[in-house]
Amino acid sequence: xxxxxxxxxxxWPIPAMIAAGTLISLVGALVADGIWDRLAALLLLVMxxxxxxxxxxxxxxxx
Amino acid sequence: xxxxxxxxxxxxxxxxxxELNHALGYEAAVPDLAPGTPFVPLDRIAAxxxxxxxxxxxxxxxxxxxxxxxxxxxxxxxxxxxxxxSFVVLDRRTAQVLADDKxxxxxxGFLLQLHTDMFLGLPGKxxxxxxxxxxxxxxISGIVLYGPFMKKLxxxxxxxxxxxxxKWLDWHNLIGISTLAWALVVGTTGTVNTWADLMxxxxxxxxxxxxxxxxxxxxxxxxxxxxxxxxxxxxxxxxTMTPRLVAFPGTGFSSNNHYAVxxxxxxxxxxxxxxxxxxDAGTGQLTDMxxxxxxxxxxxxxxxxxxxxxxxxxxxxIWAVLDVATIVVLASGLYLWLVRRRSALPRLTAxxxxxxxxxxx
Numbered sequence: 001x002x003x004x005x006x007x008x009x010x011x012w013p014i015p016a017m018i019a020a021g022t023l024i025s026l027v028g029a030l031v032a033d034g035i036w037d038r039l040a041a042l043l044l045l046v047m048x049x050x051x052x053x054x055x056x057x058x059x060x061x062x063x
Numbered sequence: 064x065x066x067x068x069x070x071x072x073x074x075x076x077x078x079x080x081x082e083l084n085h086a087l088g089y090e091a092a093v094p095d096l097a098p099g100t101p102f103v104p105l106d107r108i109a110a111x112x113x114x115x116x117x118x119x120x121x122x123x124x125x126x127x128x129x130x131x132x133x134x135x136x137x138x139x140x141x142x143x144x145x146x147x148x149s150f151v152v153l154d155r156r157t158a159q160v161l162a163d164d165k166x167x168x169x170x171x172g173f174l175l176q177l178h179t180d181m182f183l184g185l186p187g188k189x190x191x192x193x194x195x196x197x198x199x200x201x202x203i204s205g206i207v208l209y210g211p212f213m214k215k216l217x218x219x220x221x222x223x224x225x226x227x228x229x230k231w232l233d234w235h236n237l238i239g240i241s242t243l244a245w246a247l248v249v250g251t252t253g254t255v256n257t258w259a260d261l262m263x264x265x266x267x268x269x270x271x272x273x274x275x276x277x278x279x280x281x282x283x284x285x286x287x288x289x290x291x292x293x294x295x296x297x298x299x300x301x302x303t304m305t306p307r308l309v310a311f312p313g314t315g316f317s318s319n320n321h322y323a324v325x326x327x328x329x330x331x332x333x334x335x336x337x338x339x340x341x342x343d344a345g346t347g348q349l350t351d352m353x354x355x356x357x358x359x360x361x362x363x364x365x366x367x368x369x370x371x372x373x374x375x376x377x378x379x380x381i382w383a384v385l386d387v388a389t390i391v392v393l394a395s396g397l398y399l400w401l402v403r404r405r406s407a408l409p410r411l412t413a414x415x416x417x418x419x420x421x422x423x424x
Contacts, residue, residue, distance in 0.1 A: 011213040011240075019244035026248055029374035033331040040395060041377035044245075048384055051241040054219025055234060 091162035112136035193258030246367035275318035284345030
């Protein structure tokens with residue numbers, strides 16, 4: 001996954017999905033109980049790990 | 064920036080305030096009794112609390128939904144003193160005193176006060192509330208700057224082989240854009256929490272005054288009706304709701320003539336929204352019961368969303384992770400600003416030297 005001039009780089013769709021997932025998790029845990037609390041925490045954890053992995057990943061161009 | 068870092072750093076242990084207070088011995092140890100042991104009458108609980116603090120007046124009883132076998136009593140030298148001078152935790156099954164604390168005691172109490180008002184009272188709260196708004200503005204400006212900075216890069220790119228400044232700029236952008244929804248929620252709900260005292264005063268002067276208006280000139284009853292009778296009336300009127308707090312007549316949360324029983328709903332959401340039932344302290348009759356105004360409801364909902372203590376330990380842990388991520392964003396932002404300033408200064412000095420040297424040459 002390398003940057004190409006003029007091509008979309010998903011700099012907006014992924015953060016938008018993470019933001020939506022965060023809001024769903026926070027509100028979901030507030031209005032529901034039990035398993036939904038754990039699912040909300042799991043979704044937040046998965047998104048955090050994805051972001052961390054994206055930052056640590058070595059790019060094809062050596063970045 | 065320094066205040067935001069202070070808020071994030073002090074907020075981190077506060078996420079686990081319950082666990083830390085328990086570990087440090089600031090939580091009452093509840094004795095193990097046979098399951099189903101019945102509760103003693105509340106009048107006996109109230110009498111035990113008063114007997115434990117001679118010279119102080121009982122202001123309220125609070126029923127913790129997570130610790131149903133205990134009740135917290137707030138007492139003070141006068142009815143109107145807020146916050147209370149003493150907190151006493153009692154066992155609902157025996158009326159035995161389990162703990163006796165000053166509000167805000169212990170290291171967690173210290174951190175909480177540092178986090179909420181920096182020991183400056185209402186001005187401190189309002190200042191930190193303004194910092195919350197600045198934080199929200201900084202997040203929005205970060206979103207605006209994210210596009211231009213990232214236009215030639217893929218999402219998640221961190222240029223590790225470039226300079227330290229570029230590497231931290233990429234991490235700042237990546238973590239900042241990924242945690243913006245959480246940071247906005249926690250920042251704005253924190254600001255709403257700093258307005259709690261003002262909202263409470265608004266409610267006291269508005270809805271509560273309206274509900275107790277017929278009693279404005281009526282003297283306080285000489286003998287108060289039984290607390291258990293008042294609670295029973297409130298329970299009957301509120302259906303499936305359960306009592307969360309009882310304010311005694313003459314305190315800031317009731318009138319001279321009423322017990323104010325704050326009832327909570329039974330679903331995870333409505334359990335956070337309170338409905339005051341006013342019980343005539345002389346006759347034990349219900350005189351009014353209404354949902355609280357929208358701004359108080361917003362305050363009640365903003366509290367869990369700020370503290371992150373509403374979804375059990377897994378959510379608390381992820382809340383702490385996101386708090387640490389925000390600390391990284393703030394610290395890297397501060398670093399980037401300092402590096403940029405340092406590199407801009409020699410350029411500025413050089414350009415000034417050139418300008419002043421030109422006329423003489």
